[in-house]
Amino acid sequence: MVNQRIAVIVNPTAGKRRHHSVQRFVDYLEKANCEVLVKKTRFQGHATELARELADSGEYTHIVAAGGDGTIAEVAEGIVGSGVILCVLPIGTANVFAHELSIAFNEIQNAADIIKGHWVRLWPACLFNDGKRSLSIQMIGIGIDAHIVHHISSRLKRMIGKTAYLFQTIRSLWQYPFYEMLVSIEGRATEKATAVIISKGAFYAGNYRLLPWSKQKEKAFSVLLFQSPSKMSYLYAVAAFFMGKIADCKHIKIVKAEKVKIEANTRIPIQSDGDARGCTPATIEISTKALKVAIPA
Ligand SMILES: Nc1ncnc2c1ncn2[C@@H]1O[C@H](COP(=O)(O)OP(=O)(O)OP(=O)(O)O)[C@@H](O)[C@H]1O
Numbered sequence: 001m002v003n004q005r006i007a008v009i010v011n012p013t014a015g016k017r018r019h020h021s022v023q024r025f026v027d028y029l030e031k032a033n034c035e036v037l038v039k040k041t042r043f044q045g046h047a048t049e050l051a052r053e054l055a056d057s058g059e060y061t062h063i064v065a066a067g068g069d070g071t072i073a074e075v076a077e078g079i080v081g082s083g084v085i086l087c088v089l090p091i092g093t094a095n096v097f098a099h100e101l102s103i104a105f106n107e108i109q110n111a112a113d114i115i116k117g118h119w120v121r122l123w124p125a126c127l128f129n130d131g132k133r134s135l136s137i138q139m140i141g142i143g144i145d146a147h148i149v150h151h152i153s154s155r156l157k158r159m160i161g162k163t164a165y166l167f168q169t170i171r172s173l174w175q176y177p178f179y180e181m182l183v184s185i186e187g188r189a190t191e192k193a194t195a196v197i198i199s200k201g202a203f204y205a206g207n208y209r210l211l212p213w214s215k216q217k218e219k220a221f222s223v224l225l226f227q228s229p230s231k232m233s234y235l236y237a238v239a240a241f242f243m244g245k246i247a248d249c250k251h252i253k254i255v256k257a258e259k260v261k262i263e264a265n266t267r268i269p270i271q272s273d274g275d276a277r278g279c280t281p282a283t284i285e286i287s288t289k290a291l292k293v294a295i296p297a
Helices: 019-031 046-057 069-079 096-100 107-116 144-151 154-160 163-175 231-242
Strands: 005-010 035-040 062-067 085-090 119-122 125-129 132-136 139-142 181-185 189-193 195-199 221-226 252-257 259-264 269-272 275-279 282-286 291-294
Touching: 005 019, 005 046, 019 035, 019 062, 019 085, 019 107, 035 046, 046 062, 046 069, 062 069, 069 085, 069 096, 069 132, 069 275, 085 096, 085 107, 125 269, 125 275, 139 144, 144 163, 144 195, 144 269, 144 275, 154 163, 163 231, 181 221, 189 221, 189 252, 195 259
Parallel strands: 005 035, 005 062, 062 085, 085 291
Antiparallel strands: 119 291, 125 132, 125 282, 139 195, 139 269, 181 189, 181 259, 195 221, 221 252, 259 282, 269 275
16 A cells, blocks of 8 residues: 655755765655655756646645755745645755754655654745745845855855855955845834845754744744944854854844845845845745645654
């Protein structure tokens, strides 16, 4: 008898392209009597199309996003509100969402956890900008971190992984003027900032804790505002982040919110889950539809 019907959507360009991980994951599920369908993405956004078709078919209980945070966000977009369980096979570069939910990086353990059947209901964030709506499962950055994502070489990222971000950070610090933004929080308070991070969870840039009190299971997101135009102060904040002391920084303000609006006199770059997502002005709010996400027991 078939245990579960599971579709796996693989981004063949994610991370270091660990095809053997996907194969071992699929083999384990099949040995456990699951019926598994594997689909590879062919272009950016394809994972959303595939996930939507598979969810609409009503034939699959689980859809696995095999890739990094960008692939997970695309699959989430296709199945949000459908009742299909989103699973994660972390084979991307930073894999922040997998760290956040303590998903096993060992594919056999991961497959075994999926079969056990535990899941959690999460409320992703919705980004509205450039006339489009997109879903974000982990975090959105506006300002310098988005400039880094917009300009990082994907070839270098595939070759040296996360170290590529270090090189681009140095370049972006040199090139990017810290433009001022106006951040309206819940339509009430308005704050000034030169960089903003909106995060559903605690982790950032892999498995570093940026906002330890931020919990994926809560509806609201955390809004981190960096409020100085000084690049030296920004470097100090980055050092504090790596030492786990970001909240002690003088130019940092952190608030909880379910809706923010960001405007500026110029178009400021935005990244969502590590992928470039256009520019400001933007509104970010909690999705009205939830996601069911597989987690370890
Ligand atoms: N076949 C494809 N060709 C080119 N790009 C693709 C293809 N399939 C997916 N993509 C795009 O690849 C981008 C990066 O994917 P993803 O974020 O999953 O990997 P990553 O950047 O290595 O990992 P992370 O976000 O965890 O650092 C996404 O924007 C996605 O749309």
